[in-house]
Amino acid sequence: MTFRMHAVVGERGVDASLDVADGETVAVLGPNGAGKSTLFGLAAGLVRADGGRAELDGRVLFDTATGEWVPPHARGVALLAQEPLLFPHLSVLDNVAFGPRAAGAPRAAARAAAEHWLGEVDAAALADRRPAQLSGGQAQRVAVARALAAEPHLLLLDEPFAALDVAAAPALRRLLRRVLAGRTAVVITHEALDAHLLADRVVVLEGGRVAEEGPTAALLERPRSRFAAGLAGLNFVRGPATAEGSLFVAGLGEVFGLGPAGHDVPSSGDDAVAVFRPADVAVFRAGEEPHGSPRNSWRAVVRELEPRGPQIRVHAASPGTALVADLTPAAAAELDLAPGADVVLVVKAAAVSVYAG
Numbered sequence: 001m002t003f004r005m006h007a008v009v010g011e012r013g014v015d016a017s018l019d020v021a022d023g024e025t026v027a028v029l030g031p032n033g034a035g036k037s038t039l040f041g042l043a044a045g046l047v048r049a050d051g052g053r054a055e056l057d058g059r060v061l062f063d064t065a066t067g068e069w070v071p072p073h074a075r076g077v078a079l080l081a082q083e084p085l086l087f088p089h090l091s092v093l094d095n096v097a098f099g100p101r102a103a104g105a106p107r108a109a110a111r112a113a114a115e116h117w118l119g120e121v122d123a124a125a126l127a128d129r130r131p132a133q134l135s136g137g138q139a140q141r142v143a144v145a146r147a148l149a150a151e152p153h154l155l156l157l158d159e160p161f162a163a164l165d166v167a168a169a170p171a172l173r174r175l176l177r178r179v180l181a182g183r184t185a186v187v188i189t190h191e192a193l194d195a196h197l198l199a200d201r202v203v204v205l206e207g208g209r210v211a212e213e214g215p216t217a218a219l220l221e222r223p224r225s226r227f228a229a230g231l232a233g234l235n236f237v238r239g240p241a242t243a244e245g246s247l248f249v250a251g252l253g254e255v256f257g258l259g260p261a262g263h264d265v266p267s268s269g270d271d272a273v274a275v276f277r278p279a280d281v282a283v284f285r286a287g288e289e290p291h292g293s294p295r296n297s298w299r300a301v302v303r304e305l306e307p308r309g310p311q312i313r314v315h316a317a318s319p320g321t322a323l324v325a326d327l328t329p330a331a332a333a334e335l336d337l338a339p340g341a342d343v344v345l346v347v348k349a350a351a352v353s354v355y356a357g
């Protein structure tokens, strides 16, 4: 069950590849409008590519060079949308049996398959209900059963938790973790937690292009895109390397950190990135910063203060660069911080990781 696709959709600015190995779950992440749903539409046969090709298990799904195009129902691709989209007039059991029936299974076999998959998603007791009699979480579980009952070769999940309230999400997350194991699947999500719990590999899309991809843990530890750094909760700046462990960032000047041991060391002038944790950023009122010039010291203006668990997150802007710092409420009060305040942000070089971008 291997999926390979490269597709261009001109009017949406999408030009990207998506490959999924047999039994692998890939998380697709990216800001709004990055092209995530478009990739799903291409794979499912709901969006036509201007250029490109896709194959599933060696079978061509579309190929713009030859004109081949397989209609959605014949692709072996199941798409689980953000909303469960169950047929309102059918019972839960008949909703789940619909796929096998449509594929030609006899009534009894389709019912047996539906019962099996409802059991797999802990929804056997809901078999006789109508969709209107289900909670959001129950409906989404039934939708998962319906998608699986079609025995897809590729399962696509578009933000499966988006329509659920926070109380219902953990149970569905546990369920998906179980049913996605060993399955060839792609999940669109905005959460690092889902990438970590559900996916073997992450693809980050930005502006219709793949900005970076890699194993989930490695990508969150060493992000190379602003989006992935945000997911990992890290400050992120980019610029040409100036020496080992330092780079030049427009608006901040030279940023000093520690280079990686071994590989990933950028040569001088090459694209480099620096990441550092918000908790490692010290905040001072302008004019009150420590003497003896720490190596990274940047003037900035406070834009916003945001409560974040037991901390206060300070969103600050230096020319051209947005940075965040986490302070205790006591420290924020003592500094008398408010939007518009002029501050100096200080980060020790030892807290900054610099590597090839």
Ligand SMILES: Nc1ncnc2c1ncn2[C@@H]1O[C@H](COP(=O)(O)OP(=O)(O)OP(=O)(O)O)[C@@H](O)[C@H]1O
Pocket: 011, 012, 013, 030, 031, 032, 033, 034, 035, 036, 037, 038, 039
């Ligand atoms: N039906 C459509 N017709 C034309 N353009 C579209 C259509 N749907 C989306 N687009 C455009 O294509 C681009 C990619 O959108 P897409 O919905 O794939 O992004 P996304 O990453 O799924 O975003 P989100 O996280 O907001 O769902 C955007 O510029 C969007 O405005």
